[in-house]
Amino acid sequence: MNISEIYKQIREQTTVFCSYLQTEDYSIQVVKFASPPKWHLAHTTWFFEQFILKEYVKDYKLFNKDYNFLFNSYYNNVGKRILQANRGNMSRPTIDEIYAYRQHVDTNMLQLLKGTPNKQLTDLIILGLNHEQQHQELLITDVKYMFGHNPIFPLLDKSYNLVKDKNTKTETIKLKAGIYEIGYQGNNFCYDNELGVHKVYIDDFEIDNYLVTNGDYLNFMQDGGYADFNLWLDDGWSWLNRHQINSPMYWHKVEEEWYCYTLSGLQKVDKNAILCHINYYEANAFAEWKNRRLPTEFEWEIASQKMDWGKRWEWTNSAYLPYPNFKKENGALGEYNGKFMSNKMVLRGASVATSKNHSRPTYRNFFNPTERWQFTGIRLAK
Amino acid sequence: MNISEIYKQIREQTTVFCSYLQTEDYSIQVVKFASPPKWHLAHTTWFFEQFILKEYVKDYKLFNKDYNFLFNSYYNNVGKRILQANRGNMSRPTIDEIYAYRQHVDTNMLQLLKGTPNKQLTDLIILGLNHEQQHQELLITDVKYMFGHNPIFPLLDKSYNLVKDKNTKTETIKLKAGIYEIGYQGNNFCYDNELGVHKVYIDDFEIDNYLVTNGDYLNFMQDGGYADFNLWLDDGWSWLNRHQINSPMYWHKVEEEWYCYTLSGLQKVDKNAILCHINYYEANAFAEWKNRRLPTEFEWEIASQKMDWGKRWEWTNSAYLPYPNFKKENGALGEYNGKFMSNKMVLRGASVATSKNHSRPTYRNFFNPTERWQFTGIRLAK
Amino acid sequence: MNISEIYKQIREQTTVFCSYLQTEDYSIQVVKFASPPKWHLAHTTWFFEQFILKEYVKDYKLFNKDYNFLFNSYYNNVGKRILQANRGNMSRPTIDEIYAYRQHVDTNMLQLLKGTPNKQLTDLIILGLNHEQQHQELLITDVKYMFGHNPIFPLLDKSYNLVKDKNTKTETIKLKAGIYEIGYQGNNFCYDNELGVHKVYIDDFEIDNYLVTNGDYLNFMQDGGYADFNLWLDDGWSWLNRHQINSPMYWHKVEEEWYCYTLSGLQKVDKNAILCHINYYEANAFAEWKNRRLPTEFEWEIASQKMDWGKRWEWTNSAYLPYPNFKKENGALGEYNGKFMSNKMVLRGASVATSKNHSRPTYRNFFNPTERWQFTGIRLAK
Amino acid sequence: MNISEIYKQIREQTTVFCSYLQTEDYSIQVVKFASPPKWHLAHTTWFFEQFILKEYVKDYKLFNKDYNFLFNSYYNNVGKRILQANRGNMSRPTIDEIYAYRQHVDTNMLQLLKGTPNKQLTDLIILGLNHEQQHQELLITDVKYMFGHNPIFPLLDKSYNLVKDKNTKTETIKLKAGIYEIGYQGNNFCYDNELGVHKVYIDDFEIDNYLVTNGDYLNFMQDGGYADFNLWLDDGWSWLNRHQINSPMYWHKVEEEWYCYTLSGLQKVDKNAILCHINYYEANAFAEWKNRRLPTEFEWEIASQKMDWGKRWEWTNSAYLPYPNFKKENGALGEYNGKFMSNKMVLRGASVATSKNHSRPTYRNFFNPTERWQFTGIRLAK
Known part of the structure; x- marks a missing residue:
């Protein structure tokens, strides 16, 4: 699989999980350490925009210049940002806008990948994809935290138990x-x-x-x-x-x-x-x-x-x-x-x-x- | 206007304001004292269900028995309830469910009003409608607080300035x-x-x-x-x-x-x-x-x-x-x-x-x- | 009784209560709102120094210029001061120094009172004495708080019950x-x-x-x-x-x-x-x-x-x-x-x-x- | 030097440092982690009473049964105790009482040491003395903290600078x-x-x-x-x-x-x-x-x-x-x-x-x- 394929596959994995969510689920932050799904979707996208597109695409136009403030996680080198505990205060941008942001960045990334990326760029992309995978895991744990602390215990999907596995060895x-x-x-x-x-x-x-x-x-x-x-x-x-x-x-x-x-x-x-x-x-x-x-x-x-x-x-x-x-x-x-x-x-x-x-x-x-x-x-x- | 008309008109007023909102705006609570729009929609409905339908409609079936816990505001006499500061932790029930709840209660209320309500019941309905109006105001102030604390300052609608009025007298x-x-x-x-x-x-x-x-x-x-x-x-x-x-x-x-x-x-x-x-x-x-x-x-x-x-x-x-x-x-x-x-x-x-x-x-x-x-x-x- | 006599009598009343205390009791603050006895002794003295001696005695020399910072209670007009919650952090000045401070101020006050104080000065002195009396009451309530929150419940004196009085009327x-x-x-x-x-x-x-x-x-x-x-x-x-x-x-x-x-x-x-x-x-x-x-x-x-x-x-x-x-x-x-x-x-x-x-x-x-x-x-x- | 001599010498070292203090300095706690000198004096004494005298001296009479509550530091096995942050709330027991407590325990310890302590007891005594030495260091650091946070910066003694030493090597x-x-x-x-x-x-x-x-x-x-x-x-x-x-x-x-x-x-x-x-x-x-x-x-x-x-x-x-x-x-x-x-x-x-x-x-x-x-x-x- 070439890097474009890998990129598409891993990025899509994020949205596959999100397909189980309702719009209402995207923006809520129940506790400081668990971020809203919307934030994960945007932050992983920002990572590619900030560290790759801004550097490697000539005259790249930011999708929205406010997003650096909203979706930087903890990189002091990249400027001020919203407090971690306040990530759930933002009903806007809407989900549609965030998906448009992902689309915009993906289009530009795939365009960039049509060239032959050098070692340094490839390494950055691989880092960005591993970063995306880390957030895929956080998405799951954070949604579980949000649902698990809702008094009515919503169910994500019958297929998502995740804690029923057993040992296969005994020695x-x-x-x-x-x-x-x-x-x-x-x-x-x-x-x-x-x-x-x-x-x-x-x-x-x-x-x-x-x-x-x-x-x-x-x-x-x-x-x-x-x-x-x-x-x-x-x-x-x-x-x-x-x-x-x-x-x-x-x-x-x-x-x-x-x-x-x-x-x-x-x-x-x-x-x-x-x-x-x-x-x-x-x-x-x-x-x-x-x-x-x-x-x-x-x-x-x-x-x-x-x-x-x-x-x-x-x-x-x-x-x-x-x-x-x-x-x-x-x-x-x-x-x-x-x-x-x-x-x-x-x-x-x-x-x-x-x-x-x-x-x-x-x-x-x-x-x-x-x-x-x-x-x-x-x-x-x- | 008879009481059914008044009931319909005041209840509708709440949803008219909400028509300006996006789904993402309904569930968020930025600060303890400002409740999410979804909560206001449900709580005002719960008020009619709790104090009127449960008392005055024979064999009335609660829309959802969990809602008393979720949407009671501060009535100790009506039992335990979610902490005020946690009203924004609930992505579910969804907006659609909340509107269905309103529909269910309104249908039952209007059915009840077809009879000739006695003085005691009428007084309760009038109280419920005044309560609804208080929450209409809170809806506006709470949405303003949420938007006003979002770094991108979303706009509700061109028509909603609300602070531009001037004095007409000078004495x-x-x-x-x-x-x-x-x-x-x-x-x-x-x-x-x-x-x-x-x-x-x-x-x-x-x-x-x-x-x-x-x-x-x-x-x-x-x-x-x-x-x-x-x-x-x-x-x-x-x-x-x-x-x-x-x-x-x-x-x-x-x-x-x-x-x-x-x-x-x-x-x-x-x-x-x-x-x-x-x-x-x-x-x-x-x-x-x-x-x-x-x-x-x-x-x-x-x-x-x-x-x-x-x-x-x-x-x-x-x-x-x-x-x-x-x-x-x-x-x-x-x-x-x-x-x-x-x-x-x-x-x-x-x-x-x-x-x-x-x-x-x-x-x-x-x-x-x-x-x-x-x-x-x-x-x-x- | 002339004003010198009144001054002496009321000032002495403060130290009479303190005669029941041990040195260890003077400096401790158990809770923000209850000040250490040492602080009361010094603050009431500071009141006379700050508002009377500094104003009415030519070339009056402050006993210690740091004391304004330590013993001002809440008068923003008189400058910065130690936080109320930190009044109990100061083991020094010692009790002996505080009693010397009282002595110094009393000597100067009595000297000043030998002249015939005008109405304005008399009013200030009376205010200072009423202020002293308010702190006499606080001294008692604050010591009670300190002792009452000590697990060994120390006793001040057999004579100090203070809560045993009874009603004499019934109508x-x-x-x-x-x-x-x-x-x-x-x-x-x-x-x-x-x-x-x-x-x-x-x-x-x-x-x-x-x-x-x-x-x-x-x-x-x-x-x-x-x-x-x-x-x-x-x-x-x-x-x-x-x-x-x-x-x-x-x-x-x-x-x-x-x-x-x-x-x-x-x-x-x-x-x-x-x-x-x-x-x-x-x-x-x-x-x-x-x-x-x-x-x-x-x-x-x-x-x-x-x-x-x-x-x-x-x-x-x-x-x-x-x-x-x-x-x-x-x-x-x-x-x-x-x-x-x-x-x-x-x-x-x-x-x-x-x-x-x-x-x-x-x-x-x-x-x-x-x-x-x-x-x-x-x-x-x- | 036999163990009695060592015991006396190390225990005395604690009071030597305290000889620089005023009575007012003994009971104050400025911050949770720094204990009052009085508490150190009593706690180190309690250690010998609790772990040695109570175990090894037949019919040993506790100096004061309340002291286990007041002067246990963090040993859950030895029962409930005052919160660490509240060690500075106790003006009583007085310093004199604490020194009498030390005297009482030292007398009993020295009496016990006149016999030939077995290995287990000797080990406990040595532990107690090392414990005493740790608190000697804490006494110094805690007094420095108390004085260093007093706005008038009291001086302990001309001889106690402690931070002026220099490197002697360069390689x-x-x-x-x-x-x-x-x-x-x-x-x-x-x-x-x-x-x-x-x-x-x-x-x-x-x-x-x-x-x-x-x-x-x-x-x-x-x-x-x-x-x-x-x-x-x-x-x-x-x-x-x-x-x-x-x-x-x-x-x-x-x-x-x-x-x-x-x-x-x-x-x-x-x-x-x-x-x-x-x-x-x-x-x-x-x-x-x-x-x-x-x-x-x-x-x-x-x-x-x-x-x-x-x-x-x-x-x-x-x-x-x-x-x-x-x-x-x-x-x-x-x-x-x-x-x-x-x-x-x-x-x-x-x-x-x-x-x-x-x-x-x-x-x-x-x-x-x-x-x-x-x-x-x-x-x-x-």
Whole structure:
């Protein structure tokens, strides 16, 4: 498939998901960290306009000069922008205008791609498409958050459950101590935070070839896991008490039975399905209760080729910090990953909401330890 | 016109305004005190369903039992409800569903009205229609707030300026000291907070037969009005510093020229037009600067028949408190007015956004002294 | 007694109360609205230095030029000052330094008083002494707040109970409708907010010649008063739920028995004693429960000569607003009362903590409707 | 020196510092994270009473049973306690009572030590003494915070400058790649978080044998370091903008000259002295500006024996996480370190405020990346 085909296919993927939405669903922001669908549609488009069309197309005319203010996410190098918490205040531009914006940018992009893009331009396009895929996942998690916090629990579509998958393996994998190489070594796309191959020494370790299930976690809950401070990190214990947490996100107790909200509606919790929507503190407390621990991101990467990926983003016990030889790019694109390297934990793997072919063994996802709205899970090590 | 006709006409008025909106505009809540248009449409409908159809129609079937939770505003007697600040989190029910809800309730209401409603029922219907008119005004002020806080300043319609009216009179009215009667004495509709006619003694006073203009207020601003703490109440001075206020709401300085946002777009401030969108603290500081004062609500009521109403809600210097013989109704409808009688100031008159025939000389409107999103203005007294 | 004698006596009264304190008690601020004893000692002294010595003593040397920043309370005309919430951050100046400051100012004041002060100076001194007396009361209420919020409930002194007094009368007073004069008419000291005698028309009314007791209030509590939203103003209901209030301030339930903290220690609630430490919302809810109402400040003033004052500050149902002819002074002293005329309710009477001869029938005390740390009580009217 | 001597000496060290304080200084808490001196005095004493006397002395009588509530810091296993932010609300118990408490516990401890304490008891005593030393350092940093935020900048003593020390070396140390052992291997005291010796692979690296000076940092400031978002982590950039930071803590610009507050008073910033009181974000931004980086805690430990320690706590680029074989103790003492392992960065070395012999090459100090009130500094690596 040539790059034009790839471009079209990935861009279309975004609108395929949106075809399940009603117009009313596009503009709402329920919480600061979850953006409205309209914003995702426009922001991914802005990314191509800002970093490619403005640079590579002579006399390119911006679709609308206000959009830089509205749809820049966090690039200080590209100027002022609307506060993240205010992305849901804008009923206008309308959906039709946003789709026209996408159309305008796609037309120009495809025109540009008719030439033979050089390496630098190709790299930017690939980055833009990986960026689009990241937002495809956020679109799903953000819509789930919006629907899951609506008292009438709307259903997106019968086909969108996303949390019913099960483990296929049962064994624990053992690996030997030694020096291993960490970081991306291939010739395809990867983010800057995966680069700078370097050695780490790892001791003997064991890692499960399966993830924690709802049934496992219910045992933790029934054993008083949420009430025993000895299992929790201090920040986690504060978080839990402040928000009165006693179950994973989207779980609701109805007449003594646990249900969870899914994009195909409210459903009974399936004990055999893989646990989802817990944060780092919950993952850590569960491991503590099991007398196990979370793997580090290095252990995970080393074992990754031998493991069945459970289609959850798996919390590791590694803080998100730069690799020893990390180099950030100059200018706006240097803001893509590097500036977030504090107060976050690394997650490895991929989730059911992750775009196909978007992840790899060296991929470093990262979120605040309090966050639960991604499709996150737990794999234990020792 | 019989009551069915009146019902149809007033209910339709709500949807006429909404015909200017796009679907995207219906669900958004920018600030806690301003509700989404969809919510206003549903809440006014719920009022008829809850207080009339459920009581007076045998075997009436609720359109949707969840709606009581979603669309009850503040009636504790009617059960739990969504937090006011979360009214904008609900993309669903869709607009179509809400219009179907209105249709369902209107059909049932008109059926009910075919019988001959007794006095009690008639009174409730009239209350529901006055309630609808209050929300018609809120619809306009809330949409203006949403658009006025969108960085691209959308325009509702060329016809909707609403702040360009001017004074037609120039004189000051003088009234004599004496005992006057206050409160509603007619046979038509009024709210419970206007009842309980009682006497007050008023000293000689003078009151302007015109409102403060933008030009007057610009003089105050240019004279350093927002920087001189001696002009401000202590709470006002805190408010102003906390929010860095230096002009009325919706005013923006563009290249040394003041503009204001109107529903027909951003326009130059017209010095001859009547000032709008100031709060009680600003009104009071302006009066202080002029060596005048705001009228009390009693002075206003006494003079009201001789005055040209400027189509602004006029801040008075009276706190919103019960009249001596105030009696609140039992049950939910007793919550309509009485429970808000603290920390609010009375406004008298009517605004350009007020529904026709909705106000009268005894009408007591009330808002927190910080609020500016209503069409408020200043009339001075001495 | 000549003015020097009065000066000495009133100033000394402040230090008499402080003689019960330990050094550790002087500097602590538990809550924004309650200042440390050290601050009261210094601020009242600063008042004389700032408004009298600096103006009337030639070549007067400030004791310490930093003190204007530290001990100015809220006079914007006198310059910047430490934030109110930060008054308790200063361990220094030490108590010894503050007492030296008082000594320095008193010496200079007494020297000045040896001359024959003119009317203007005399008025200022009288104002300063009334100001000192207001802070004497605040000293007591603030120390009670500090001790009452210390988990070990320290005792100030056996002699300082302050909440055990009882009603001596049982009848209800009836007054006739008519025009009455309101405001201070004597030749002695009063505050500017009492001036501007004016007429009000009052209807027939009844007012109790006794205050609500702890026993009455316990009945309200046992009848579910704190759980019945129909009794509460909306702002009060929010306040109560936010802070989980279910009894007056300083009340604690110990093994099914109600105790209250007093300055002579924790004591069983005496049902016959007069209720204390409730706010406006509680007073209003109690009145609602009794099918009575609070008197207005005018009713209170009219009846005041015939009533037994219960030595509580009594909540009225009047907002604190300017009298029709209110005139504030120029400059800093104009900030004394006028700028607080919003969002506050008037209290009338005097409390057990009020300095002797400090109150009078026209005295207008005022606090936010949420505040309970003053010695407040309830008198009912109809 | 036997253990009784050591006990006496270390305990006395705490009161030696306190001898510089006035009674007024003991009870105040300016900010949540800095406790009042009185609290430190009592809490360290409580530690011996709670973990040793209650366990090892038959029929030991608590000095005061309320003190467990007042002076427990964060041990959930030992019961409820006063909120950290409320430690400064307690004027009582008085200083005299607290010194009597110390006396009481010391007498009992010394009596206990007359027997021959077994290994377990000895270990607990040593832990208690190391705990005391940590609080000796906090006493200094907390008093500095209190004085440094008092507008009159009190001076503790001429002898207590603490920030004037200078580098004695100028070279950069180079170390070779290889596998190194990390963690405490001796036979003396260390904390549980240093245990579990394990191997790490480290690449070639260089590390300065000197710390960043005030002069270096002034260059960063003058080059616009605080205004260039490209140098900052995203969380750091938010922190800086929220608090309007543009210099290290305690620096004040007076007439175009930089001064810093020290415990011996306000002094001109000495360009040759070692920089102090910057947080992790500032350290990281400075390194970025220099095109260098902070060392990891492993690099620091490996190089530590060859380095001149600059007597600052040095920010590393390592998150505070458990070592691979970390085991926390059961019960309350397991809460000492382990539960804080999230959202914190490791600092290595020791500061001028650290008790003599209290630190070592494997010592892992840790603070939130925002904190600046410790005596922190920067060492660069590559």
